[in-house]
Amino acid sequence: MKNKIFKNSISALTLLFTVIGLAQNKSSNTVSLDVYYSKIQAEKNPQIIDARGPEEFALNHINGAVNFNLESKDYEQQLAKLDKTKPVFTYSIGAGRSVWLADDLLKKRF
Template sequence: MKNKIVKNSISTFILLFTIIGFSQTKSSNTVSLDVFYSKIQAEKKPQIIDARGPEEFALNHILDAVNFNLESKDYAEKIAKLDKSKPVFTYSIGAGRSVWLADDLLKKGFKEAYSLEGGIANWIGSGKPFFANSKSKLTLTEYNKIIADNKTVLVDIGSVYCGACKKVKPVLETIKAQYGSNLKVIEIDLEDNTQVIADLKTIKVFPTLILYQNGKIILKKEGFENLKNEVDVALASK
């Protein structure tokens, strides 16, 4: 019984180590937006795969993309429809599911498979062609008016499907409580405001935080680590 427990513990440790190691390793097949886009442009009928969930795909996606990932029930059938001799282009909300998919395709004998660095955030945030099932609630003109009409504005740009974006929310509440009416906070999600994110042409990853003062950017931050401290420092220096 004791030996069985020890063996199970060792197996669990090995599995955990493997998962941690894999999650921290950036795939060599993850490429920049410029490389990803240029390779797609070079193909007559590019094989583009959206590795997000079906509900995410239905809201917005890269034009001509198809939707499936490693967890799809018909994964094998979807793979069988692809041409192994031609490049496959994968993307997700960031570069998680798409990296795993690209790596799996290569293991299955595909000649080339590329994952987009920054995922859908990078693609749409740079103004590349996309599909969205609804108009943005906020226009770029309205966005610029908010920036112009308020002395200090903190803009949070992300997605409801982005794990890191969810961690920003409690930090924003703390910032709101501290600065009150002296700081206007705007939260812009990809699902509700796809076009305005595209029009800004400055977003490469979710979440992205932009702090304006008197219409000028005084802080632009990708990710949520040390957000409050950086906002405090930026405002204190002005």
């Protein structure tokens, strides 16, 4: 049941990741939906960040994801909760917020 809910959440976000794939400023850390799903499944407790706004997050999100981005008031506190020894998965509607967040995480040695 849990796996089905996760797959449904992923399916609902397919359109979102399609936009990422078509973005002009595509990050080297941007991957296809299939690769993203496989990498999350390979992790015991994946660190998933939904970089969209709180309203968008409330509508739908990947189970287990936390919601914050570079513009969040508690950005530094949220970062402090992450384990730098494990991968961090980010996503948003377009490549904008999640790529900026991923780039900032890389600069901070995540």
